[in-house]
Amino acid sequence: MSYALREALAAFRRAPVLTGLASAMVGMALYVVGLFGLVAYNLQTSLALLEERVEVVAYLRDDVRTEEIELAVAELREIPEVRGVEYVSKDRALEDARAEFPDFQQVFADLEVNPLPASLEVELQAGSRTEENVDRIAQVASAFPFVEEVTYGEEWVDRLFTLRRIGALTALIVGTAFAVVAALIIGTALRIAIFARRDEIYIMRLVGAKDAFVRRPFLLEGALAGLLGGALALALTWLTFRGVDSFLFTIAWIPAAWAGAGVAVAVVFGVAASSLAVRRHLREVT
Amino acid sequence: MIELTRVSKEYPRRGAALRDISFQVGKGEFAFLTGHSGSGKSTTLRLIHMSEKPSRGRIRVAGYDSERISPREIWKVRRRVGFVFQDFRLLPGRTALENVAFALEVTGTPGKLIVPKAQRLLSQVGLAPKAGALVNELSGGEQQRVAVARALANEPVILLADEPTGNLDERATKGIVDLFFQLNAMGMAVLMATHDLELMRRRSHARVLELDEGRLVFDSANPDDSGPDSPTGRAS
Numbered sequence: 082m083s084y085a086l087r088e089a090l091a092a093f094r095r096a097p098v099l100t101g102l103a104s105a106m107v108g109m110a111l112y113v114v115g116l117f118g119l120v121a122y123n124l125q126t127s128l129a130l131l132e133e134r135v136e137v138v139a140y141l142r143d144d145v146r147t148e149e150i151e152l153a154v155a156e157l158r159e160i161p162e163v164r165g166v167e168y169v170s171k172d173r174a175l176e177d178a179r180a181e182f183p184d185f186q187q188v189f190a191d192l193e194v195n196p197l198p199a200s201l202e203v204e205l206q207a208g209s210r211t212e213e214n215v216d217r218i219a220q221v222a223s224a225f226p227f228v229e230e231v232t233y234g235e236e237w238v239d240r241l242f243t244l245r246r247i248g249a250l251t252a253l254i255v256g257t258a259f260a261v262v263a264a265l266i267i268g269t270a271l272r273i274a275i276f277a278r279r280d281e282i283y284i285m286r287l288v289g290a291k292d293a294f295v296r297r298p299f300l301l302e303g304a305l306a307g308l309l310g311g312a313l314a315l316a317l318t319w320l321t322f323r324g325v326d327s328f329l330f331t332i333a334w335i336p337a338a339w340a341g342a343g344v345a346v347a348v349v350f351g352v353a354a355s356s357l358a359v360r361r362h363l364r365e366v367t
Numbered sequence: 368m369i370e371l372t373r374v375s376k377e378y379p380r381r382g383a384a385l386r387d388i389s390f391q392v393g394k395g396e397f398a399f400l401t402g403h404s405g406s407g408k409s410t411t412l413r414l415i416h417m418s419e420k421p422s423r424g425r426i427r428v429a430g431y432d433s434e435r436i437s438p439r440e441i442w443k444v445r446r447r448v449g450f451v452f453q454d455f456r457l458l459p460g461r462t463a464l465e466n467v468a469f470a471l472e473v474t475g476t477p478g479k480l481i482v483p484k485a486q487r488l489l490s491q492v493g494l495a496p497k498a499g500a501l502v503n504e505l506s507g508g509e510q511q512r513v514a515v516a517r518a519l520a521n522e523p524v525i526l527l528a529d530e531p532t533g534n535l536d537e538r539a540t541k542g543i544v545d546l547f548f549q550l551n552a553m554g555m556a557v558l559m560a561t562h563d564l565e566l567m568r569r570r571s572h573a574r575v576l577e578l579d580e581g582r583l584v585f586d587s588a589n590p591d592d593s594g595p596d597s598p599t600g601r602a603s
């Protein structure tokens with residue numbers, strides 16, 4: 082086993098409480114990030130579903146002629162952000178309404194005339210569901226003289242994007258705060274580890290060990306603390322997921338790539354935090 | 368080997384520890400560095416080992432230049448220059464062999480070679496029988512031998528010693544100084560700080576450099592060149 086790995090493991094054995102605490106803190110910090118990941122992922126999936134439904138619907142007057150409809154469909158299809166345009170006749174609108182509201186069967190059956198208008202449902206390309214595009218397409222549609230009204234759930238579009246922005250910002254702020262706390266604890270743990278080994282560090286420098294060699298066990302210790310913390314955070318996040326999924330409501334587990342990235346971030350974070358701490362505290366021992 | 372050119376060292380609020388010192392120690396030379404307490408002996412050795420930078424002047428050691436070397440390269444100097452101290456500075460709770468092996472390991476000696484090489488170094492300083500003993504259970508003289516073996520780990524060309532016999536009795540002192548002369552006879556330059564006049568008198572063929580209040584006041588290599596306030600208690 083290499084000197085650095087042996088020493089890093091020895092540091093864990095020598096001060097299990099302290100290094101355990103450092104790992105636990107990294108774990109707690111990343112657990113919060115993990116929770117946000119879980120929420121963000123599920124929010125994103127729901128948002129994507131909602132987004133799917135962002136479409137522009139143009140209701141047509143009853144006296145519209147077929148050629149006019151065909152012309153309008155063709156023109157709307159020309160717009161690059163448009164994925165498809167579907168014509169829904171008055172009859173189909175009624176059928177759909179019946180299917181969607183079975184409780185009102187009787188009401189629909191009693192109707193003498195069909196009160197529902199025909200419509201054109203304009204679906205947008207997956208990446209183009211932005212406020213501007215939706216607005217523009219709605220304008221094009223309402224410009225046709227035979228279009229009575231255009232709806233496109235504008236408030237939904239706005240809310241959707243605001244929600245996502247708030248979510249991202251909150252995750253960023255809370256995640257950063259916890260990361261700073263974790264870095265401070267890693268720094269303290271390493272400072273104590275360096276202090277405990279100051280005689281050895283002194284001898285290493287005296288006899289000509291390279292600086293990188295002196296630092297390596299501490300960086301490795303940081304990486305190990307990060308790895309343990311990342312694993313702990315993952316376990317806690319999974320337990321939370323299981324709990325919510327079994328007892329509250331159905332949610333989805335984050336993709337494996339996210340989990341893997343989270344642990345990798347934990348390791349990199351451990352190395353980076355210890356690198357900063359080691360640089361600073363090695364100067365204190367001479 | 369060692370060349371100091373107009374070297375001064377000042378510590379904040381302590382004033383000058385060394386004032387305008389110049390001397391050279393050649394390849395394979397043996398030199399005593401002497402002077403009263405506080406005259407700057409330890410400071411001189413630390414500067415030569417490049418633990419600190421001179422405030423003014425330049426130091427060249429084993430081909431490295433204090434003005435050019437970057438902090439990241441100091442390890443190169445340390446491998447060319449061994450250093451032993453009055454208080455040994457061994458790692459307690461470890462054996463003699465482990466102390467020497469530690470120096471070999473942390474300077475990149477391949478794993479398989481560490482123990483045989485540590486054993487060879489210990490027999491070179493006459494301590495092979497005590498290789499397995501904990502250093503805190505060894506006598507002062509034996510501990511200093513371990514420290515010398517450790518200093519030799521990277522086959523240095525220079526050995527610096529800061530009052531290496533300060534904690535030793537007469538017999539142990541003789542043993543260590545004999546060891547230094549033996550190493551010197553094999554081609555190693557030795558610079559040894561001491562204020563043991565008796566010791567220097569008995570090795571009168573060796574070079575003597577004397578410091579007083581941070582000034583070089585006597586150099587047996589150029590006895591005429593000493594300052595106006597010539598030395599009083601030196602060996603010659």
Ligand SMILES: Nc1ncnc2c1ncn2[C@@H]1O[C@H](COP(=O)(O)OP(=O)(O)OP(=O)(O)O)[C@@H](O)[C@H]1O
Pocket residue numbers: 378379381383384402403404405406407408409410411
């Ligand atoms: N790190 C330091 N900070 C401030 N002053 C220092 C430092 N090191 C040495 N000095 C001062 O420099 C002067 C020379 O000290 P140095 O230790 O070199 O003397 P010395 O000749 O080795 O003495 P001794 O025989 O007692 O070991 C002293 O006045 C000392 O107080």
Ligand SMILES: [Mg+2]
Pocket residue numbers: 408409410529
């Ligand atoms: Mg001294």
